[in-house]
Amino acid sequence: MYLTKDEEAILLGEQGETRQQLMEILVAVGTVFGAEKMVPICSAQISGASYKTIGSWGLSWLSNLDATATVPAVLNPIGMDRIRYRELLISDDFAEKQLAVVSAYERLGIQLACTCTPYYIRETRYGEHLAWSESSAVSYANSVIGARTNREGGPSALAAAIIGKTPAYGLHCEENRIPELTISIENAPESVDQAWYGALGFLAGKEAGAKIPLFTGIIPADDELKGLGAAMAATGAVALYHVAGVTPEARRHAYSTKGTDIITIDAKDVFAVFTDADIDAVAIGCPHCSVRELQNLASLLKGKEVIKPFYIFAARAVIESVQPLVRQIEESGALVFADTCMVVSPAMERFDRIMVNSGKALSYIPNMCGAAARIGTLPECVQEATKRE
Numbered sequence: 001m002y003l004t005k006d007e008e009a010i011l012l013g014e015q016g017e018t019r020q021q022l023m024e025i026l027v028a029v030g031t032v033f034g035a036e037k038m039v040p041i042c043s044a045q046i047s048g049a050s051y052k053t054i055g056s057w058g059l060s061w062l063s064n065l066d067a068t069a070t071v072p073a074v075l076n077p078i079g080m081d082r083i084r085y086r087e088l089l090i091s092d093d094f095a096e097k098q099l100a101v102v103s104a105y106e107r108l109g110i111q112l113a114c115t116c117t118p119y120y121i122r123e124t125r126y127g128e129h130l131a132w133s134e135s136s137a138v139s140y141a142n143s144v145i146g147a148r149t150n151r152e153g154g155p156s157a158l159a160a161a162i163i164g165k166t167p168a169y170g171l172h173c174e175e176n177r178i179p180e181l182t183i184s185i186e187n188a189p190e191s192v193d194q195a196w197y198g199a200l201g202f203l204a205g206k207e208a209g210a211k212i213p214l215f216t217g218i219i220p221a222d223d224e225l226k227g228l229g230a231a232m233a234a235t236g237a238v239a240l241y242h243v244a245g246v247t248p249e250a251r252r253h254a255y256s257t258k259g260t261d262i263i264t265i266d267a268k269d270v271f272a273v274f275t276d277a278d279i280d281a282v283a284i285g286c287p288h289c290s291v292r293e294l295q296n297l298a299s300l301l302k303g304k305e306v307i308k309p310f311y312i313f314a315a316r317a318v319i320e321s322v323q324p325l326v327r328q329i330e331e332s333g334a335l336v337f338a339d340t341c342m343v344v345s346p347a348m349e350r351f352d353r354i355m356v357n358s359g360k361a362l363s364y365i366p367n368m369c370g371a372a373a374r375i376g377t378l379p380e381c382v383q384e385a386t387k388r389e
């Protein structure tokens with residue numbers, strides 16, 4: 001792997017032990033995956049920020065590092081809202097450890113925006129190279145924006161944030177971004193709730209595995225693309241997908257379905273993912289809500305009272321940008337939290353049956369929270385949470 005003189009100097013320890021250690025991580029990853037060189041990145045998003053997932057070993061590793069990020073970098077959601085954690089019934093012991101993890105990252109120059117939707121808080125552009133970790137964020141960046149990122153592990157994303165570069169392999173290279181599979185959607189309704197695309201992604205991810213699919217037969221909007229990609233990254237390992245005539249690279253290259261295997265999914269199979277099981281809580285915001293989703297929630301919850309716990313998750317900057325809407329949502333009894341989510345926080349572990357509008361949450365909640373999960377449309381989620389037995 002070719003290194004510039006400056007990169008070699010970092011590797012030799014001329015810029016301190018931490019930068020040397022982190023450069024070693026990048027070179028090791030690049031060597032394993034056959035990168036020819038490093039590429040400068042515009043931003044990083046770092047997973048491994050919830051104390052629930054990194055534990056005391058991760059905290060101790062972070063605390064021993066001594067360097068500063070050289071590009072804008074944010075964290076993935078952590079185990080709790082940094083301010084309102086008591087409302088999530090998080091124990092003081094967990095909160096103390098989680099805040100220690102956050103402080104360790106802050107000391108390294110990482111911004112304390114803890115979100116899987118970094119594209120809502122910092123403009124991310126077509127063609128930019130990134131080092132992002134969270135699978136739905138990676139999928140959105142690659143597919144919906146046309147930026148370039150592999151799915152980084154927590155340590156390699158942190159290393160990239162501090163060095164400002166990442167090894168140029170995989171999805172950083174144009175030739176690795178071409179569709180490998182066609183997923184043809186039959187009988188797709190003209191207008192469906194966003195959850196339908198989550199359910200579609202739930203099925204399509206299992207078909208696609210780690211391949212790059214090209215969808216035909218659907219015209220999703222941005223929030224729907226977000227739900228589709230997040231679910232495919234959960235049930236499969238899809239880090240990039242295209243939608244004919246919709247996503248930027250599919251439009252630019254007019255990809256053809258010729259020469260790829262074709263899988264067909266009928267809309268009725270997607271509707272079959274929706275069930276009507278009993279639930280004891282609702283969780284919305286996987287991935288974190290956009291302003292538009294918060295607007296929809298505010299209008300659906302207006303004048304209603306939620307009877308069952310109803311949690312909504314979004315980036316703090318998004319929440320702060322629409323305070324009147326958030327107040328309107330919370331007048332119903334629903335709670336809007338920042339920094340965390342239904343999967344990485346221990347808060348949801350006390351429920352047995354959780355309703356979501358996300359294909360990714362549908363896939364993750366059983367294992368991560370030990371609860372049954374049911375997917376429904378946003379109006380159905382509101383209806384279930386507000387109906388009196």
Ligand code: F3S
Pocket residue numbers: 076077116134136230285286287288313340341342343344360361364
């Ligand atoms: Fe984001 Fe948590 Fe879902 S990190 S994509 S809200 S599992």
